[in-house]
Amino acid sequence: MAAGADEVVVAVAADMVETARTALHGLPNITLVEGGATRSGSVRAALAAVPPHRQDRPVLIHDAARPFLSRDHVSQALGALAQADGAILALPLADTLKRQADGVLETPSREGLWRAQTPQAFAHDRLSAAYAVWPGDQEPTDDAQVMTAAGGAVAICPGDPLLFKLTYPEDFAMAERLASGARLVRTGQGFDAHRWGPGDAVWLCGVRIDHDQTLIGHSDADAGLHALTDALLGAIGAGDIGEHFPPSDPQWRGASSDQFLAHAAQLVRSRGGEIINVDVTLICERPKIRPHRDAMRARLAEILGLPEDRISVKATTTEGMGFTGRQEGLAAQALATVETPR
Numbered sequence: 118m119a120a121g122a123d124e125v126v127v128a129v130a131a132d133m134v135e136t137a138r139t140a141l142h143g144l145p146n147i148t149l150v151e152g153g154a155t156r157s158g159s160v161r162a163a164l165a166a167v168p169p170h171r172q173d174r175p176v177l178i179h180d181a182a183r184p185f186l187s188r189d190h191v192s193q194a195l196g197a198l199a200q201a202d203g204a205i206l207a208l209p210l211a212d213t214l215k216r217q218a219d220g221v222l223e224t225p226s227r228e229g230l231w232r233a234q235t236p237q238a239f240a241h242d243r244l245s246a247a248y249a250v251w252p253g254d255q256e257p258t259d260d261a262q263v264m265t266a267a268g269g270a271v272a273i274c275p276g277d278p279l280l281f282k283l284t285y286p287e288d289f290a291m292a293e294r295l296a297s298g299a300r301l302v303r304t305g306q307g308f309d310a311h312r313w314g315p316g317d318a319v320w321l322c323g324v325r326i327d328h329d330q331t332l333i334g335h336s337d338a339d340a341g342l343h344a345l346t347d348a349l350l351g352a353i354g355a356g357d358i359g360e361h362f363p364p365s366d367p368q369w370r371g372a373s374s375d376q377f378l379a380h381a382a383q384l385v386r387s388r389g390g391e392i393i394n395v396d397v398t399l400i401c402e403r404p405k406i407r408p409h410r411d412a413m414r415a416r417l418a419e420i421l422g423l424p425e426d427r428i429s430v431k432a433t434t435t436e437g438m439g440f441t442g443r444q445e446g447l448a449a450q451a452l453a454t455v456e457t458p459r
């Protein structure tokens with residue numbers, strides 16, 4: 118998604134569909150399909166699942182076992198596709214080759230040999246047509262092979278050692294080391310305050326609490342959700358809540374603030390980010406927050422699509438001092454920690 122594909126079809130083994138659904142939760146424009154018994158069976162299933170209105174656009178086939186795909190890799194493959202029926206990323210061989218045959222050690226030439234990687238890019242209709250004529254009793258090792266067998270020309274563009282395929286235990290160990298360096302932990306903070314006015318209930322952290330006053334605001338005045346929305350926006354440098362939902366816009370009059378928070382969480386995820394944890398502090402003399410704290414955590418977990426142990430709601434008074442102490446208004450502050458691609 119962050120690599121520039123706006124529609125992603127993921128082929129997974131039948132018994133992994135639910136695991137994949139959980140892992141991909143919150144990412145936009147994902148279609149899950151059941152894969153085949155072989156790699157090519159999975160590619161065929163995924164090609165068939167591309168929506169008809171997208172089939173006039175190039176399709177990129179990528180192995181999920183190569184997790185360090187970047188926007189540059191995608192642009193490179195698409196750029197090379199302009200002059201051919203297909204384009205692949207591939208690396209020249211750096212090591213000397215050896216072949217052991219009948220106890221004799223040979224040194225074959227590495228001239229003209231490449232290590233093929235993914236993504237591999239094709240026009241959707243050209244690749245579908247190539248698969249249609251590929252013999253059903255043979256298994257191709259990649260999609261470029263299917264395209265060349267059908268008479269198509271496939272261009273090679275420079276691959277990247279980072280696109281290595283996770284195969285052996287040591288590959289996973291290296292991937293973990295790289296992944297920790299490829300991610301950035303960022304924090305954002307938010308603050309909000311609303312004035313008390315006549316009413317019979319107040320919304321705080323997405324929970325309605327019966328009270329002898331309400332908070333006054335353009336939306337539902339849920340200061341907890343507003344502070345937390347700003348914290349998430351802050352963590353990814355995406356402006357503030359007033360920019361995304363201007364108070365001058367009548368459509369937000371009386372709006373339920375959970376949609377502001379959901380929007381901010383969606384923005385984090387659309388940038389390949391993950392919310393690590395959030396922490397909200399409500400500052401007021403009344404109402405008592407403690408009895409509602411579990412309901413608030415549950416509601417925030419629901420809006421953010423996170424487990425409750427990543428969510429904290431706390432409350433404090435200011436011991437009668439200041440505007441919260443004089444009960445002119447309620448304030449909230451929030452902190453959010455997210456992890457994003459570097």
Ligand code: MG
Nearest residue numbers: 309310340343
């Ligand atoms: Mg507000």
